[in-house]
Amino acid sequence: MQASIGSRVMALARRCFVAYLLLSTVPFPLHLIPVVDGWMIEARRPWLVVVEWVGREVLGASAVPRNSGSGDAMYYYVSALCIAVVAVVVALVWPRLAGTRARSSRVLDRSRAYMCLYLGSYLLVYGWNKLIPTQMPIPGPDRVIVPYGDSSPMGLLWTFMGASAGYQMLTGLVEVVSGSLLFWRRTWLLGGLLSLLAMSNVVALNFCYGVPVKLFSAHLLVIALFIVAPDLGRLVDLLWHNRPVVPRAIDPHPIARRGWWWAARLSKIGLYLIVSISGIVVGGRYLMSKGRLAQPGPLHGVFRVVSFSRDGVTELPDAVRWVRVGINEIGIGAIQRADGSSERFKLKIQEDGRRMVWQRIGEDTSFSMFYPLLDSGEFRLAGSFEAGWTVAILERQDEPPLLTSREFRWIQERPFNR
Numbered sequence: 001m002q003a004s005i006g007s008r009v010m011a012l013a014r015r016c017f018v019a020y021l022l023l024s025t026v027p028f029p030l031h032l033i034p035v036v037d038g039w040m041i042e043a044r045r046p047w048l049v050v051v052e053w054v055g056r057e058v059l060g061a062s063a064v065p066r067n068s069g070s071g072d073a074m075y076y077y078v079s080a081l082c083i084a085v086v087a088v089v090v091a092l093v094w095p096r097l098a099g100t101r102a103r104s105s106r107v108l109d110r111s112r113a114y115m116c117l118y119l120g121s122y123l124l125v126y127g128w129n130k131l132i133p134t135q136m137p138i139p140g141p142d143r144v145i146v147p148y149g150d151s152s153p154m155g156l157l158w159t160f161m162g163a164s165a166g167y168q169m170l171t172g173l174v175e176v177v178s179g180s181l182l183f184w185r186r187t188w189l190l191g192g193l194l195s196l197l198a199m200s201n202v203v204a205l206n207f208c209y210g211v212p213v214k215l216f217s218a219h220l221l222v223i224a225l226f227i228v229a230p231d232l233g234r235l236v237d238l239l240w241h242n243r244p245v246v247p248r249a250i251d252p253h254p255i256a257r258r259g260w261w262w263a264a265r266l267s268k269i270g271l272y273l274i275v276s277i278s279g280i281v282v283g284g285r286y287l288m289s290k291g292r293l294a295q296p297g298p299l300h301g302v303f304r305v306v307s308f309s310r311d312g313v314t315e316l317p318d319a320v321r322w323v324r325v326g327i328n329e330i331g332i333g334a335i336q337r338a339d340g341s342s343e344r345f346k347l348k349i350q351e352d353g354r355r356m357v358w359q360r361i362g363e364d365t366s367f368s369m370f371y372p373l374l375d376s377g378e379f380r381l382a383g384s385f386e387a388g389w390t391v392a393i394l395e396r397q398d399e400p401p402l403l404t405s406r407e408f409r410w411i412q413e414r415p416f417n418r
Helices: 002-025 036-043 045-058 074-098 101-131 153-163 165-181 185-208 214-239 258-289
Strands: 301-310 322-328 332-337 342-350 355-360 366-370 379-384 389-396
Touching (some): 036 045, 101 214, 101 258, 322 342
Antiparallel strands (some): 322 332, 355 366
8 A cells, every 4th residue: 555655656756747847848949949939938928927926926026037147036946936836737637638558658758859859959059159169258358357356156167168269169069969969869868878967067067156047057957867767777787787788669659640750850850950050150150250260359458547537636546546448349348446456347339439338247337438549549438437537548458368378288397377
């Protein structure tokens, strides 16, 4: 009797787990298709209302979705809780919907196939962003003038990954290969094992360096475990007990109708091509326009502050006076003050009006400054900044930073660790 109850509880837990994974991936793959993604945003509005209501009325928390770039906002955790509740309901009615054990086995197999496509697609998305090194750009002028101690843990991670294009491309290659293997049943297990290794590294970096994609990356890691789980017993027998293993059927529940089989196969190939080609095209364009292969503009670089005044006063405290300015034309700027402190800003350069808009990262505060070029090759920044009229004369600093200029060397007589 106890064994029967235990088996039923385990079966219910497995159904809850699978239902949660399926519900958390909806509406994949529609949101990855360029034209359909806009429709999906409108279709999700009722769900946004439900999550916001649960957060406000049940949890007493603000679960309003914000376009902040963070995947760890309160909305996503409340949404995960709501999905878990729905998954329990689905798990309870699953036996009535699935019917026989054979049909339930077919549902699990199809769920595994769906998860392989889901995980494979996102590994391709992130993998191409690294293989074409654009996710972590080369440390620009805004980074090299900021001391390590003033960087956030995430900023430090982006800096060390971006400093080595080769290492970033290697991690991208692993993700692209593992994602590609997940698209074909014959290589599910190999792709699952590689993705398990890749996602373990990604999750560790996200948790240890405070990257706000912890919830999403943890979901991808769990999906990788779900894909590998049916073969864990065979792997233990082969790798630990050194026993021969019986091969599994590649497709235990094949699609009976030939037309549906071809439709599924062509859809899978189309999804692979859409995700891969869009990643290559978008990454290549960014690499040429703003990335490592782009030609820097006249404002891109590190500048020494020749003179500085605020409201006409030149004798200012070190905490106020600027000594260096870093301008990265991809849209980030940094200011280093005489007391050694530094601060990074979002930067909008409006060339037609010779104007720069500096916005503090994580805040709505912004400052508008004009930059007329001077005959001597210098340029002048002037505008209202931190409640005072600020004027700074900037001169380009031509020495390249050591972090990005030191070349690879096979032979080193002693360590060069600075």
